[in-house]
């Protein structure tokens with residue numbers, strides 16, 4: 001039996017979940033793996049709050065650097081979040097040759113190349129299962145389970161807050177702002193929800209997944225991102241009437257050797273597996289050229305789910321320490337197989353287009369003319385009958401595939417027309433075929 005001593009930096013929700021999980025299932029983990037993970041030291045600036053778990057006297061302190069240096073720590077688990085302090089803690093641990101487990105997607109999606117290089121130089125490693133999809137073991141599936149595959153597409157519902165909001169809008173027939181406020185009150189959404197609803201959290205996770213499988217470092221700034229603030233209840237109704245659900249979807253694709261990285265509110269078929277991923281749940285849908293399609297589903301955040309992934313990483317590290325090996329499978333090997341990114345303007349997609357148009361003769365001809373001149377083919381047009389003639393009415397157009405550049409140009413032209421009464425709204429359509 002190998003005891004592995006954990007130094008935990010950050011005793012918040014997930015940190016407390018880790019302590020609780022080890023107290024509950026530590027013996028079982030030891031029987032199954034031969035590794036007994038124990039919490040040796042915890043560092044957090046707050047040493048007094050009740051986290052709902054008890055730790056032995058002397059374990060909890062405030063000095064993270066002393067924790068890293070302690071001979072009583074075999075592995076450092078970084079759960080502080082944020083970037084600046086976390087980067088310092090992770091880098092210091094690696095320089096001391098100590099393996100690190102982190103759930104910090106923002107850190108890895110920003111400084112991953114630097115930190116993984118540091119890990120290699122110091123013959124140690126970083127495990128990061130909890131950084132994407134919380135408790136879903138999707139990193140392990142992509143790194144190990146699917147190593148025999150060329151990954152052609154990954155679609156991810158990677159943000160529980162956005163998925164919860166979009167799901168509640170549909171089930172409760174309620175507008176975005178109302179659901180967001182309720183979610184904040186219930187603790188499901190942050191007081192400042194920007195990282196989630198503006199798509200950056202999903203972009204961090206998408207960049208990590210792409211870096212994992214395509215042998216290049218991608219950062220969030222490589223991702224074309226659109227958040228969910230523009231999604232209205234009407235969009236959800238229109239999408240449903242056309243057989244779709246709207247999800248904040250990460251689309252990671254290899255097309256002729258180049259990589260597409262996008263995050264957009266996207267219409268996906270309501271009959272698809274991803275279309276059934278609701279509430280706070282996350283899912284990662286992967287197509288490999290050998291295996292075909294697979295999907296990984298579960299809770300993307302939260303105390304228990306995230307600690308499940310952290311414990312698995314600690315056990316992996318323990319097994320490596322026991323076997324006196326590291327980096328059996330390099331985490332982010334940089335290799336030359338794929339070309340670079342497809343620029344956002346060159347991406348090809350189908351689109352959902354919602355316009356607020358003057359209710360008068362010839363409108364459809366004007367709009368279809370602009371789309372046609374930009375080589376955008378219309379797949380369907382929906383305009384609900386309003387009873388009497390209105391000043392302006394919504395018109396929803398689904399298109400066939402076209403380049404983003406063409407759609408941007410068409411939107412610019414449509415917006416300039418005096419018969420358009422509000423800024424056009426454009427989402428993507430992913431048929432997941």
Ligand code: HSE
Nearest residue numbers: 158159160161300301
């Ligand atoms: N805030 C994220 C979410 C979890 O709502 O899914 C952490 O990435």
